[in-house]
Amino acid sequence: MSWGTLLEELAEPHRPLRASHLARLSDLTPARQGELARLWPRIETPRRRRIVERLVEMSEEDLVLDFSPVFLLALEDPDADVRTLAVRGLWGDERRQVLQRLLAVLESDPEPQVRAEAALALGNFVRRYSVGHLRERHFRPIESALRRAIESPDEAEEVRARALEAIGYCADRAWVREAIRTAFESGRHRLRVSALQAMGRSGEARWLPLLLRELSSDDPELRYEAAAACGAIGDEAAVPHLAPLLQDEDEEVREAAIAALGEIGGREARELLLPLLEDQTPAIRAAAEAALAELEFGEDPFSLRSFLDER
Numbered sequence: 001m002s003w004g005t006l007l008e009e010l011a012e013p014h015r016p017l018r019a020s021h022l023a024r025l026s027d028l029t030p031a032r033q034g035e036l037a038r039l040w041p042r043i044e045t046p047r048r049r050r051i052v053e054r055l056v057e058m059s060e061e062d063l064v065l066d067f068s069p070v071f072l073l074a075l076e077d078p079d080a081d082v083r084t085l086a087v088r089g090l091w092g093d094e095r096r097q098v099l100q101r102l103l104a105v106l107e108s109d110p111e112p113q114v115r116a117e118a119a120l121a122l123g124n125f126v127r128r129y130s131v132g133h134l135r136e137r138h139f140r141p142i143e144s145a146l147r148r149a150i151e152s153p154d155e156a157e158e159v160r161a162r163a164l165e166a167i168g169y170c171a172d173r174a175w176v177r178e179a180i181r182t183a184f185e186s187g188r189h190r191l192r193v194s195a196l197q198a199m200g201r202s203g204e205a206r207w208l209p210l211l212l213r214e215l216s217s218d219d220p221e222l223r224y225e226a227a228a229a230c231g232a233i234g235d236e237a238a239v240p241h242l243a244p245l246l247q248d249e250d251e252e253v254r255e256a257a258i259a260a261l262g263e264i265g266g267r268e269a270r271e272l273l274l275p276l277l278e279d280q281t282p283a284i285r286a287a288a289e290a291a292l293a294e295l296e297f298g299e300d301p302f303s304l305r306s307f308l309d310e311r
Contacts, residue, residue, distance in 0.1 A: 003032065007039050013047050017054050025055065026065040033069045045079050052085040059089060068093055075101060080111040087117040092124060096138070099125055103145050106163075112156035119149055119159055123166030127201075130169040143167065150179050161194035168198030176202075184210065193225055200229030208233065212241045220250040227253065231260025239268045246272060255287045262291025265298045 074086035149163035184195035199207035214226035230238040245257035276288035
């Protein structure tokens with residue numbers, strides 16, 4: 001298929017979007033980027049949404065594919081759903097050009113759903129900074145933008161929540177710790193969920209007392225997030241408190257507790273997980289096997305193959 005034929009196919013609303021054809025949109029030259037940009041406004045909105053959605057799916061399945069020029073183009077789309085999908089497609093792209101565009105989206109996009117997606121994507125850069133892979137001078141604008149979003153009383157709650165999750169990797173900063181605590185104590189369910197996620201991302205045991213309390217919350221979503229955060233922090237003190245969740249009425253909460261035990265590791269966690277290999281629920285058996293594999297790998301990376309062979 002020629003490039004011209006592909007462009008015609010993209011614009012035709014009833015033509016199927018074949019992966020083998022869409023793959024031609026990877027690694028576009030500047031000239032072809034320009035041609036696609038001229039065509040883009042003439043493609044119907046539902047079709048543009050579907051194109052970007054399929055490119056996101058394909059890029060997740062095959063990391064060799066690079067559709068970033070298409071996603072950057074789609075950031076200027078008049079449709080908020082297209083822009084949201086475009087941001088999602090750029091998640092994990094660590095180029096400074098992408099960083100600058102995501103900051104601009106967080107600061108100025110008119111739709112909260114798009115700003116929220118940009119805040120979440122910026123969390124990838126925060127994580128890189130937290131492990132020493134991003135310089136301070138490149139991180140400062142990210143921190144400032146996320147802080148403005150979190151502290152602005154006029155910002156949509158979903159954007160504030162996503163920004164808090166993103167900055168959670170840097171909870172060693174006093175203002176971040178205060179923001180997490182404020183959100184947790186706000187009484188707003190969405191902000192409390194994000195506060196729990198940020199606690200987990202911080203990796204700091206200081207949050208453990210609050211997390212252990214939430215493991216017995218009446219709200220299954222809060223129990224789920226608290227369990228996940230305990231796993232991320234990895235403190236063995238959480239193990240006996242996670243044990244009751246292995247019988248939780250909510251299967252997703254059970255699975256979160258199982259995964260957390262695998263991340264934390266240790267003899268007590270192993271003893272709690274082993275009986276679950278015979279659980280009547282296939283999803284629970286699979287979760288237990290994955291958790292035990294994680295536990296074995298954490299203790300001895302070279303033991304994973306032997307553990308799988310035994311199973």
